[in-house]
Amino acid sequence: MNEVKPSILLVEDDQNFGDVLKSYLEMHDFDITLRSDGEAGKDAFDSGNYDLCIFDVMMPKKDGFTLAKEIRTEDKKTPIIFLTAKSLNQDIVEGLKIGADDYISKPFNSEELLLRVQAILKRSQNGMEEEEDKTEFDFGKFSFNFPLRTLEYNDGADSDESKLSPKEAQLLRLFCIHKNNVLTRSEALTKIWGEDNYFTARSMDVFVTKLRKYLKRDSDIEIVNIHGNGFQLLVKEEADSQ
Structure with a gap:
């Protein structure tokens, strides 16, 4: 019996960068759904079932923060990681206030993202969300x-x-x-x-x-x-x- 792969929604407007990340994560046994703007990302989230979301912050039609806010009104638990081209403190704080689990500033090493994804999924599987309170x-x-x-x-x-x-x-x-x-x-x-x-x-x-x-x-x-x-x-x- 095949093991079910963790499912990740990746929303990244840079198509080349998105394709590279998708391929890298698929190589490490993740099932990746890639969308290129916030509106398409919201549609994918509404119609799918994901273990984790990775959102670029700066995107057309709907930015990553707005997308995450909309998702958090209906889903408090699915982990969210933000990808940001800026390392501005206000962006980081804003992301965490919205309910993000982590952020990573571009440019970054793909292995670093992989380690963060694995750590967050492990916490979720261990029921760490119950520990938060x-x-x-x-x-x-x-x-x-x-x-x-x-x-x-x-x-x-x-x-x-x-x-x-x-x-x-x-x-x-x-x-x-x-x-x-x-x-x-x-x-x-x-x-x-x-x-x-x-x-x-x-x-x-x-x-x-x-x-x-x-x-x-x-x-x-x-x-x-x-x-x-x-x-x-x-x-x-x-x-x-x-």
Whole structure:
């Protein structure tokens, strides 16, 4: 019995670029529907069933943001990635406010897009959308209460509780939601700091270092650098069982 391929709606107005992306993703076992403007993309979405959408931002007839807004009024769950020729902070923030799951700035490496697609689909298949509303998390020997900003450590013989700063708590919550998956820098920076630039990235690095100090008491937990992409909260026993 043939395995069903994940279905992706790709809406890109540059026909040559769209054809190249379509061929590349099909080579990696995705079923691709390609459309060249926002109106045709909306028609395809309405008549199809997709696991993920990839939308160019600047398109004729209907831009990617408008297309995504229309889709989000009727579908809150299908993941959306934006392709943008700009790396303007307001565009990135606008995309995430609409409900996008990720964005990638042109020009980009096709493998980078593939890795992001695979990571988002894996989160969706693992039911991560249900995690988005969670405010309490248990991982390893820790219990984290986001509203109270408390991180409790308990290994049976020893226990204590730390009070996190607001940004520490926000960042740890994102790590917990993405547990054992990649949390991209862009998502963390835009959701917590409101913009993705050199200064906010350096600030995030400081907070990652602080969280590592809290979590080092459990040797099965590690915040791993994913070079060029972001970080991963690795909970070893759970990761091994996946």
